[in-house]
Amino acid sequence: MIGEWIEKYGTVFGVWIGNFLPYVVVSDADNIEKLLSTTNHIDKGKYDYSLLHEWLGTGLLTAPRTKWSARRKMLTPSFHFKILEDFMPIFNEQATILLDCLSNKENDGKSFDIFPYITRCTLDIICETAMGKKINIQTSLENEDYFEAVNGMCELILQKNTQPWLRFAPIYYLSSVSRHERDYLKKLKGFTLSVIKSRKADRATRNSETRNSNKGESEGIYGKERKAFLDLLLDASENGNVLTDADISEEVDTFMFEGHDTTAANLGWTTMLLAAHPECQKKVHEELDEIFKDDPTRDVTTADVSKMKYLECCVKESLRLYPSVPLIMRQIDHDIKLGNGKVMPQGATAFIVIYFNHRDPAHFPEPLKFNPERFSIENSTKRHPYAYVPFSAGPRNCIGQKFALLEEKVVLAKLFRTYSMEVTEKMEDVIPVPDVILRPKNGVNVAIRKRA
Ligand code: HEM
Numbered sequence: 001m002i003g004e005w006i007e008k009y010g011t012v013f014g015v016w017i018g019n020f021l022p023y024v025v026v027s028d029a030d031n032i033e034k035l036l037s038t039t040n041h042i043d044k045g046k047y048d049y050s051l052l053h054e055w056l057g058t059g060l061l062t063a064p065r066t067k068w069s070a071r072r073k074m075l076t077p078s079f080h081f082k083i084l085e086d087f088m089p090i091f092n093e094q095a096t097i098l099l100d101c102l103s104n105k106e107n108d109g110k111s112f113d114i115f116p117y118i119t120r121c122t123l124d125i126i127c128e129t130a131m132g133k134k135i136n137i138q139t140s141l142e143n144e145d146y147f148e149a150v151n152g153m154c155e156l157i158l159q160k161n162t163q164p165w166l167r168f169a170p171i172y173y174l175s176s177v178s179r180h181e182r183d184y185l186k187k188l189k190g191f192t193l194s195v196i197k198s199r200k201a202d203r204a205t206r207n208s209e210t211r212n213s214n215k216g217e218s219e220g221i222y223g224k225e226r227k228a229f230l231d232l233l234l235d236a237s238e239n240g241n242v243l244t245d246a247d248i249s250e251e252v253d254t255f256m257f258e259g260h261d262t263t264a265a266n267l268g269w270t271t272m273l274l275a276a277h278p279e280c281q282k283k284v285h286e287e288l289d290e291i292f293k294d295d296p297t298r299d300v301t302t303a304d305v306s307k308m309k310y311l312e313c314c315v316k317e318s319l320r321l322y323p324s325v326p327l328i329m330r331q332i333d334h335d336i337k338l339g340n341g342k343v344m345p346q347g348a349t350a351f352i353v354i355y356f357n358h359r360d361p362a363h364f365p366e367p368l369k370f371n372p373e374r375f376s377i378e379n380s381t382k383r384h385p386y387a388y389v390p391f392s393a394g395p396r397n398c399i400g401q402k403f404a405l406l407e408e409k410v411v412l413a414k415l416f417r418t419y420s421m422e423v424t425e426k427m428e429d430v431i432p433v434p435d436v437i438l439r440p441k442n443g444v445n446v447a448i449r450k451r452a
Pocket residue numbers: 044060061062072254255258259260262263266323324325328329390391392396397398399400401403404
């Protein structure tokens with residue numbers, strides 16, 4: 001529907017919801033830049049993001065202006081490259097488990113939906129990196145409850161978003177949605193708080209042992225060499241930033257929410273697009289064969305990742321066509337003048353449609369074509385900086401983008417080093433569904449064949 005409106009009314013137009021909620025729909029690079037490039041319009045959409053508050057509190061994603069800048073400053077060092085590098089063994093281990101799980105699907109020529117396998121892998125990765133806890137969702141049913149609660153909560157958020165009457169308290173409390181929500185929240189919050197509690201207890205024991213043995217500073221979950229995000233938050237809270245368990249929990253939950261479905265969706269779309277474009281898949285295979293010619297089965301290092309130039313172009317092109325987060329919102333803080341003399345009025349909510357921005361032929365000729373070469377250095381340096389914003393842009397962009405790209409390149413390298421993939425469905429028939437994230441309606445159906 002939004003696509004039809006954009007065609008009819010242009011890249012900036014106003015919409016009233018129920019005569020009292022003014023929205024401005026924006027889908028062109030120049031006007032997106034006006035909204036995202038400064039700290040002026042830093043608050044997210046009031047009504048829409050409040051759907052996340054029950055689960056995520058006001059962690060970084062949903063934090064109001066007054067809280068956001070201090071939190072962002074505190075959390076930014078946790079995404080430093082050196083820290084992300086320490087997560088490489090987790091990315092490798094979980095990607096290898098994914099290959100094991102797929103082994104009974106290989107070589108039979110039948111297509112199957114690979115998306116649930118990928119989603120379980122990214123959930124295992126984010127749980128271990130965010131909380132330092134292995135939940136083995138790929139291989140066992142011991143934490144299936146938690147998996148169901150994460151997925152169930154994402155579905156409920158979508159339901160509340162698409163059924164606005166559920167926002168009226170009396171209707172909501174009478175609905176089954178509220179009962180399920182209470183159930184899921186109990187499991188999710190209980191899980192995070194119990195991990196925080198046991199982690200704090202471990203640290204206290206270890207600190208007293210360290211004091212007694214006069215050893216150096218405190219250690220992470222895995223010993224001195226690697227810390228989970230939770231460790232870094234606990235360090236920050238000990239170093240003078242006062243963070244309660246509830247504060248820590250909302251940030252960890254935010255990473256869990258933002259950090260697994262988004263990467264799973266992009267991994268799914270990239271897999272599907274490569275399977276549908278054998279000529280591009282061949283180039284990926286050649287690149288990987290060259291990088292891993294010494295040992296095709298060894299783990300992926302950060303040095304390998306930096307050589308995966310073509311694979312990176314494929315991931316970026318996949319995020320252009322199918323951005324995991326297809327739209328975001330901002331509160332317009334003061335009137336913004338447009339070139340045609342009109343204004344985006346103060347108080348309205350800007351609906352920034354990343355999906356259509358990425359399909360603007362002015363910046364991406366033949367926009368529907370999968371063409372990874374668009375992202376080669378020569379082809380991308382002159383592009384408008386706000387024509388491509390899958391991780392949003394400006395001061396409130398995605399804090400996890402480097403983490404996401406590193407994780408995805410490790411998983412894709414392992415997948416495509418091992419397999420050739422084919423699709424039975426034509427890309428033109430695949431329907432993207434804008435759930436909380438953008439996914440293919442019928443999953444990612446591929447047949448996988450082990451490479452010689
Ligand atoms: C392909 C993967 C990903 C995509 C496409 C993506 C996209 C985005 C987008 C578009 C935003 C802006 C949201 C808004 O303005 O409402 C955002 C924010 C955010 N993302 Fe990501 N994300 C990805 C992966 C991750 C990962 C792996 C993490 C954490 C480990 C993460 C953590 C966050 C957080 C905490 C914010 C809020 C930042 C703030 O408001 O200051 N994201 N992401």
